[in-house]
Amino acid sequence: MVTPTQAVLSLFLLFALSRVFLRFRSGSLRKVGFFFWVVVFGFAILIVIFPGLSTGVAKFLGIGRGVDAVVYTSIALLFYLVFRVHIMVEDLRHEITELVSKLALDEFKKKNEKKSSKN
Numbered sequence: 001m002v003t004p005t006q007a008v009l010s011l012f013l014l015f016a017l018s019r020v021f022l023r024f025r026s027g028s029l030r031k032v033g034f035f036f037w038v039v040v041f042g043f044a045i046l047i048v049i050f051p052g053l054s055t056g057v058a059k060f061l062g063i064g065r066g067v068d069a070v071v072y073t074s075i076a077l078l079f080y081l082v083f084r085v086h087i088m089v090e091d092l093r094h095e096i097t098e099l100v101s102k103l104a105l106d107e108f109k110k111k112n113e114k115k116s117s118k119n
Helices: 004-026 031-049 052-061 066-118
Strands: none
Touching: 004 031, 031 052, 031 066, 052 066
């Protein structure tokens, strides 16, 4: 018997999975990202539909309850994703700084060329 919580979570996860497919088809998601998210959402759907799976995995890992294993795994995954986003933001910040510096130097050179051509 499917509980209302399982139904709502399954629908949400299927919706999220559909977004992954659409992003991949549009070219805004690379193969590595596509496979990562399909695996993540696929496992989440399996655990929502068959909650006993998480209990079996938890016992294998030496964790008391399946929900604890899911929470621990989710927290670890979230920390990793936050780290990846942080690295991406830092890289973008560095690239923007370089571009702004280059544009400022180009603008300065243009102004100096105009001044020297007037004299």
